[in-house]
Amino acid sequence: xxxxxxxxxxxxxxxxxxxxxxxxxxxxxxxxxxxxxxxxxxxxxxxxxxxxxxxxxxxxxxxxxxxxxxxxxxxxxxxxxxxxxxxxxxxxxxxxxxxxxxxxxxxxxxxxxxxxxxxxxxxxxxxxxxxxxxxxxxxxxxxxxxxxxxxxxxxxxxxxxxxxxxxxxxxxxxxxxxxxxxxxxxxxxxxxxxxxxxxxxxxxxxxxxxxxxxxxxxxxxxxxxxxxxxxxxxxxxxxxxxxxxxxxxxxxxxxxxxxxxxxxxxxxxxxxxxxxxxxxxxxxxxxxxxxxxxxxxxxxxxxxxxxxxxxxxxxxxxxxxxxxxxxxxxxxxxxxxxxxxxxxxxxxxxxxxxxxxxxxxxxxxxxxxxxxxxxxxxxxxxxxxxxxxxxxxxxxxxxxxxxxxxxxxxxxxxxxxxxxxxxxxxxxxxxxxxxxxxxxxxxxxxxxxxxxxxxxxxxxxxxxxxxxxxxxxxxxxxxxxxxxxxxxxxxxxxxxx
Amino acid sequence: xxxxxxxxxxxxxxxxxxxxxxxxxxxxxxxxxxxxxxxxxxxxxxxxxxxxxxxxxxxxxxxxxxxxxxxxxxxxxxxxxxxxxxxxxxxxxxxxxxxxxxxxxxxxxxxxxxxxxxxxxxxxxxxxxxxxxxxxxxxxxxxxxxxxxxxxxxxxxxxxxxxxxxxxxxxxxxxxxxxxxxxxxxxxxxxxxxxxxxxxxxxxxxxxxxxxxxxxxxxxxxxxxxxxxxxxxxxxxxxxxxxxxxxxxxxxxxxxxxxxxxxxxxxxxxxxxxxxxxxxxxxxxxxxxxxxxxxxxxxxxxxxxxxxxxxxxxxxxxxxxxxxxxxxxxxxxxxxxxxxxxxxxxxxxxxxxxxxxxxxxxxxxxxxxxxxxxxxxxxxxxxxxxxxxxxxxxxxxxxxxxxxxxxxxxxxxxxxxxxxxxxxxxxxxxxxxxxxxxxxxxxxxxxxxxxxxxxxxxxxxxxxxxxxxxxxxxxxxxxxxxxxxxxxxxxxxxxxx
Numbered sequence: 001x002x003x004x005x006x007x008x009x010x011x012x013x014x015x016x017x018x019x020x021x022x023x024x025x026x027x028x029x030x031x032x033x034x035x036x037x038x039x040x041x042x043x044x045x046x047x048x049x050x051x052x053x054x055x056x057x058x059x060x061x062x063x064x065x066x067x068x069x070x071x072x073x074x075x076x077x078x079x080x081x082x083x084x085x086x087x088x089x090x091x092x093x094x095x096x097x098x099x100x101x102x103x104x105x106x107x108x109x110x111x112x113x114x115x116x117x118x119x120x121x122x123x124x125x126x127x128x129x130x131x132x133x134x135x136x137x138x139x140x141x142x143x144x145x146x147x148x149x150x151x152x153x154x155x156x157x158x159x160x161x162x163x164x165x166x167x168x169x170x171x172x173x174x175x176x177x178x179x180x181x182x183x184x185x186x187x188x189x190x191x192x193x194x195x196x197x198x199x200x201x202x203x204x205x206x207x208x209x210x211x212x213x214x215x216x217x218x219x220x221x222x223x224x225x226x227x228x229x230x231x232x233x234x235x236x237x238x239x240x241x242x243x244x245x246x247x248x249x250x251x252x253x254x255x256x257x258x259x260x261x262x263x264x265x266x267x268x269x270x271x272x273x274x275x276x277x278x279x280x281x282x283x284x285x286x287x288x289x290x291x292x293x294x295x296x297x298x299x300x301x302x303x304x305x306x307x308x309x310x311x312x313x314x315x316x317x318x319x320x321x322x323x324x325x326x327x328x329x330x331x332x333x334x335x336x337x338x339x340x341x342x343x344x345x346x347x348x349x350x351x352x353x354x355x356x357x358x359x360x361x362x363x364x365x366x367x368x369x370x371x372x373x374x375x376x377x378x379x380x381x382x383x384x385x386x387x388x389x390x391x392x393x394x395x396x397x398x399x400x401x402x403x404x405x406x407x408x409x410x411x412x413x414x415x416x417x418x419x420x421x422x423x424x425x426x427x428x429x430x431x432x433x434x435x436x437x438x439x440x441x442x443x444x445x446x447x448x449x450x451x452x453x454x455x456x457x458x459x460x461x462x463x464x465x466x467x468x469x470x471x472x473x474x475x476x477x478x479x480x481x482x483x484x485x486x487x488x489x490x491x492x493x494x495x496x497x
Numbered sequence: 498x499x500x501x502x503x504x505x506x507x508x509x510x511x512x513x514x515x516x517x518x519x520x521x522x523x524x525x526x527x528x529x530x531x532x533x534x535x536x537x538x539x540x541x542x543x544x545x546x547x548x549x550x551x552x553x554x555x556x557x558x559x560x561x562x563x564x565x566x567x568x569x570x571x572x573x574x575x576x577x578x579x580x581x582x583x584x585x586x587x588x589x590x591x592x593x594x595x596x597x598x599x600x601x602x603x604x605x606x607x608x609x610x611x612x613x614x615x616x617x618x619x620x621x622x623x624x625x626x627x628x629x630x631x632x633x634x635x636x637x638x639x640x641x642x643x644x645x646x647x648x649x650x651x652x653x654x655x656x657x658x659x660x661x662x663x664x665x666x667x668x669x670x671x672x673x674x675x676x677x678x679x680x681x682x683x684x685x686x687x688x689x690x691x692x693x694x695x696x697x698x699x700x701x702x703x704x705x706x707x708x709x710x711x712x713x714x715x716x717x718x719x720x721x722x723x724x725x726x727x728x729x730x731x732x733x734x735x736x737x738x739x740x741x742x743x744x745x746x747x748x749x750x751x752x753x754x755x756x757x758x759x760x761x762x763x764x765x766x767x768x769x770x771x772x773x774x775x776x777x778x779x780x781x782x783x784x785x786x787x788x789x790x791x792x793x794x795x796x797x798x799x800x801x802x803x804x805x806x807x808x809x810x811x812x813x814x815x816x817x818x819x820x821x822x823x824x825x826x827x828x829x830x831x832x833x834x835x836x837x838x839x840x841x842x843x844x845x846x847x848x849x850x851x852x853x854x855x856x857x858x859x860x861x862x863x864x865x866x867x868x869x870x871x872x873x874x875x876x877x878x879x880x881x882x883x884x885x886x887x888x889x890x891x892x893x894x895x896x897x898x899x900x901x902x903x904x905x906x907x908x909x910x911x912x913x914x915x916x917x918x919x920x921x922x923x924x925x926x927x928x929x930x931x932x933x934x935x936x937x938x939x940x941x942x943x944x945x946x947x948x949x950x951x952x953x954x955x956x957x958x959x960x961x962x963x964x965x966x967x968x969x970x971x972x973x974x975x976x977x978x979x980x981x982x983x984x985x986x987x988x989x990x991x992x993x994x
Contacts, residue, residue, distance in 0.1 A: 009552030010516070013532035019507070031938055031973060035510035035753075055506030095756060098630035123753050126620040130627035134596035256532075256620050259592060441528055475527060 002079025333449015830946015
């Protein structure tokens, strides 16, 4: 029996929700009640959705309501049929993992395939992630998971090109926007870098959020290929292409759990890079007390897992441990970070020196992967390309190839905050700085965020400006300010150096 | 700023959902988007709910919509305020558990308290359950979890009474409705049994579903006390009282994951019994290939955990391993099982012998706990009380004390199914038999379910009736029938004995 689909006008985010009337004959005869998992079919498309039951006056006879997300995946053009969801058999693999059994590559492929088809509820994805968290995935399982995530999506190939480069930072450091600069320098040097980035997950800005301020980032596979052919590199948003599409589904739930899992992280990063056709991958691992990775032991074990998985999967992975003790650059938030990136590329006098130096270091490491490890020559090359304006021209070329090169918006509301005492900056809490920028509206509000004017070891006087909060609404400015006043010690000013 | 609450008329089951307009000034200024977790306050009540964003025409200005479940917990009488949900700090304990660290009693109390206050989303509860599944809770953690679950709810005390008895079956065996018979026999013998039972979780009927056919089961704490004072025992639904209230929240999600976890099971059972004031607890553990517990090793390790936790928590727990190779009795489903219970209590000629014998065995074990272990005398006493009609009178007394004693409804639709060959019944699959009864509508449709006319070892001839399916709608009868025809081997008929 076919039912007529109507939009409910309800945004449930990603959750697929079907709304049926309490007195609907199908509900009654099939025994459907609220939260029943249902197989919803339209033409040749089938997904599993969760039932919400509504009062009769909310829907006409013989109609079913679709949440925005369900409408998007099903885009029904005629009737819809509804039946009990089949048992998701790969959940028995997830249960086995909860009982500490190893997951075979086949089991991981079954799980990832079912998640990709929309057969897992968030509650089920959460159980999968929890069962695999911490050190519960061994090396083989991480490789198996990565391969399964590559297999389920699209892949890019680069015929005739031997080496395709990528760099990735595992995150946790506000303002650390080296990627656009590194891509500009290294593609100016002739490397091929089809770079796709994510939007912010738990941070105030991801590389895709920053690039979105300057140019079009929602490129499809063909546009990525054309941009790279034209400019040697691109700076696209990964979410518009289906490279390792399950990753986004997992990350959503990881975010709700505030969960960072080593095995998931390696599979997430490598599956996207390998699906994009990369052969040489540089991983930036910031290490610091309030960064994602807190000490060198953790960093080494993560790096070992990255290198091992890369080796088995046939790509070269190098890891570099960087200083994660404080934010990089001045701006934190999409537009503010875009401003820092341009300042470095244009060799502005007040460009943040730490962002410039770190970008040069990483560029040198990538160039050294191409020139048999001569880091000194690579560093000199990178510096020359930045200083003589080649990197800037190259960046502009990439932006124009992607579709536009925009000016950076200014925030309508801002508030400067001053030091309350003389002293030396002794500690900066990355996590609370990020939270402050997010409370101010970043990354959703693109001009919102923080400008941070001090670094560790700087001497400040009472009344010197420590930071400026930028917001797009007064409410958000107040909200962030309140948090700052409760958390002034996110920037510690010590008595002496 | 206060918003006016309106019922959305949407049943989301247990999920607390708040609906706000896309163009609502608070959403815009606070940066709320779909799936944001919000602190929702009305008068002195506060809960965390999930935001769904709706088209402007779905709600009037300055109004917010509440799902049925949110309306029930908040029952707002004036305005509502909404803000960002605070960070749920006990989630860091859950994350520690994912990383295989031990949970202290304090940590478990924090988690259970936050769950009780409605601060965990289902995704977060799922992560907690997955992190504790399998053997991941050690004995101390199981004790800590049990104690935390007791502390968060109401408790019953029985001043002046030394020994309070209870029995519990861990489930997995269709038709195993011994509890009403055991309570009738043992309370006739003078034991105090304030029995609370659950409704079905994954089975076709729980004891509360069966008793609901015969009498009122939604007793509050005072009514339980009064019934027990009047009749020595009761047979109430545990869901109407807040004895270990978190258990119901956990069970909902365990059900969605189809997860049976040993530690959770022990904490769930003991917390409810101890909160009800029980001091002597008998646990029935059916063992069989298609039961919950598949072999004696598993049964022994579960029993050991039950006994240890009981000892630490100051109650006496005995476990009895019973035959879990096939269903017990004839009926499977609320009304059909109620019929079996009455038949045994009234000593009807066609009463199921297996249900009678098992009920007598369990009654004898409970009576023996009271008379220093003389099982033989206890068994003779139980048999006498059943045979002379005392148990039947006692059962009637309990039902009338609870508020009514109803006749059992008949199903409007049924279908007999016959053997296709001569032979001997060699195997019966408990899981598929349960599924068949559920597809027919049990437990929601109280008269639906199965009558099973054969047991292991019975000789049948082609054309003999194996079972009858009962349903309350033709759709459900067809649906169950279809499943049966695909799964005839849920009852295996072998060539010879």
